[in-house]
Amino acid sequence: MNLFLLYLLLLKATVTSFSGLTSLPVVRADFVVHHRVLSDRELNAAVVAGRAVPGPNGLYVVSVGYFVGGIPGAFAGWLAMVSPAFLIIPLLNYLGAHFERPAVRSAIQALTLAAAGLIASATIPLARDALHGPLSLAIAAGSFVFMAFTNRDTLWVVGGSALIGLITGALA
Amino acid sequence: MAALHRELVVSRNWVSPDQYGLIYSLARATPGTNLLAFCAGIGWVLARWRGALIAILAASIPCAALVVWFTFGYSSLRSHPLAMSAIGGMLAAAVGMMAAAAFRLSRPGWKPGNRVRAVVIIIAAFALSYGLSVPPIQVLGLGALAGLAWRTST
Numbered sequence: 001m002n003l004f005l006l007y008l009l010l011l012k013a014t015v016t017s018f019s020g021l022t023s024l025p026v027v028r029a030d031f032v033v034h035h036r037v038l039s040d041r042e043l044n045a046a047v048v049a050g051r052a053v054p055g056p057n058g059l060y061v062v063s064v065g066y067f068v069g070g071i072p073g074a075f076a077g078w079l080a081m082v083s084p085a086f087l088i089i090p091l092l093n094y095l096g097a098h099f100e101r102p103a104v105r106s107a108i109q110a111l112t113l114a115a116a117g118l119i120a121s122a123t124i125p126l127a128r129d130a131l132h133g134p135l136s137l138a139i140a141a142g143s144f145v146f147m148a149f150t151n152r153d154t155l156w157v158v159g160g161s162a163l164i165g166l167i168t169g170a171l172a
Numbered sequence: 173m174a175a176l177h178r179e180l181v182v183s184r185n186w187v188s189p190d191q192y193g194l195i196y197s198l199a200r201a202t203p204g205t206n207l208l209a210f211c212a213g214i215g216w217v218l219a220r221w222r223g224a225l226i227a228i229l230a231a232s233i234p235c236a237a238l239v240v241w242f243t244f245g246y247s248s249l250r251s252h253p254l255a256m257s258a259i260g261g262m263l264a265a266a267v268g269m270m271a272a273a274a275f276r277l278s279r280p281g282w283k284p285g286n287r288v289r290a291v292v293i294i295i296a297a298f299a300l301s302y303g304l305s306v307p308p309i310q311v312l313g314l315g316a317l318a319g320l321a322w323r324t325s326t
Contacts, residue, residue, distance in 0.1 A: 016312055020301025021273040025301060025308040045259070047266045049242040055235025057273075058205035062236045063243040071240070077237045082228050084204025085212040087207045089224060091198045092208020092213055103320055108201055111312055113281045113290050117297025118308050119274040127267045136264035143268025148275045161265035162258040 001037050003076050006069055008034075010061050010080030015087075018108065021057060022115035025122040027064055032125075040129040042067045047126075052158045056081075075139070135168060186218055208232060286324050293318055 009030045017023035024047070031038040046067060050060025058081050114156020131137055143157045180186050187195070195217065199210035208231055213225030235254055249255035281290040300306040 012309070016203060016309055018200070018203060021270060022277065024270065025311075029308055034219055041263065044263045044266045045246050046243065047270060048259075048262045049239050049246065051266070051269055052236035052262075053235050055238070056205040056207040056231070058208070059235055059239050062239045066240050066243045067247075073297070074236070074240045074243075078232065081205060081236070082208055082232050084202065085228055086224065087204070088195070088202040088209040089197055089216050091188070091202055092195065092216060102323060104201070105315045107319035107321045109324060110289075110322070111316045112277055113293040114297035114312055114315025114318070116274040116278040117294040117299075118311055119270055119277065120299050121266035121298045121302035123267060123270040123274065125300065126270065129304040130260070130263040130267050136260065139261055139264040140268040140271075143265035144271045144275075145268075147269050147272030154269070157269065158262055159264050161205050161261035163261070165261025165264075166254060166258040168261070169254050171203055172257075 001035065001073075002070055003069055006065060006073055007076040007080050009044065010065060010077055011083055013060060014061060014080050015084045017058075017115065018112055021060070021119055022112070023058065023061065025115075025118040028122050028125070031064065031068065036114050037068050038064065040126050044126050051154045115129060133146055135164070139164060187214060191217060192311060281324075282326075289322055289324070 013023035013026035016026060028043060032040055032043055046060045047064035054142040061081050062074050062077040066074035069076060113170050131140055146157050187257060195210060195213035199206045200215055202209035208228060211227040212224040213319050215223035246259060262279040278294055293315060297311050300311050318321060
């Protein structure tokens with residue numbers, strides 16, 4: 001895939017999201033479903049990579065870029081991740097006074113709720129690819145509880161699930 | 173964020189608590205990754221474009237390099253059975269992480285008086301995307317319009 005197109009598609013995903021994984025449905029629609037340059041398994045692995053290292057939640061787009069276009073693709077992913085951040089400058093200059101307006105806050109909150117529904121729908125095909133049997137189901141359930149109800153570091157989930165997989169693999 | 177607050181407001185007095193609060197709020201309203209927008213905002217207040225650029229580079233380059241390294245490791249180990257067992261565990265965990273992300277995103281909108289609105293918007297977005305294959309961008313646009321038409325009660 002052309003690097004500029006890769007950047008534009010990832011930018012479309014990041015600039016229309018308001019937190020790390022809310023861009024996931026757009027990324028899946030473009031790269032997995034439409035252009036077919038990424039598999040569900042690779043997208044899932046990109047999410048793991050983005051969560052396994054310290055830093056912002058949106059890091060997984062760098063991994064998506066790497067899967068699609070190697071190191072230059074990772075650079076395109078990095079650029080797509082950081083580009084929207086500069087939009088805060090005009091916001092600081094011109095819109096700071098209007099941020100507390102109920103209409104603006106209500107629209108952003110509804111958009112975030114819609115993103116939650118979209119992430120839930122994007123999780124289903126990824127689950128079909130990653131969950132095979134009771135052990136993987138238990139890992140996914142444990143991961144959900146850990147991530148939804150505690151503020152501990154994600155590395156515990158990533159490391160713990162890898163260790164469980166490793167032990168199970170060795171025993172088999 | 174707590175560490176940044178301590179460094180920027182308490183220890184160094186580089187920004188006032190009000191400036192910090194404004195930048196934090198606007199970062200949440202800025203598209204993309206909130207933490208990076210926050211860093212760009214702090215950098216802009218301190219040293220305009222140069223500050224914003226340096227803040228973004230410092231906040232994103234090291235972790236992006238780590239992600240590339242992690243992804244490279246995944247790609248290299250795909251043929252190793254034991255490594256694939258470990259990766260299989262991590263991929264299963266990623267499904268839980270994504271479900272948790274959806275759950276956590278919906279929580280701020282889950283307030284008394286707004287719960288029906290939250291449920292309707294989440295289910296509608298899910299149904300439009302999964303059931304009717306409406307592109308995500310259109311679903312998000314409809315979500316924002318719904319927010320304008322159906323305001324929160326608090």
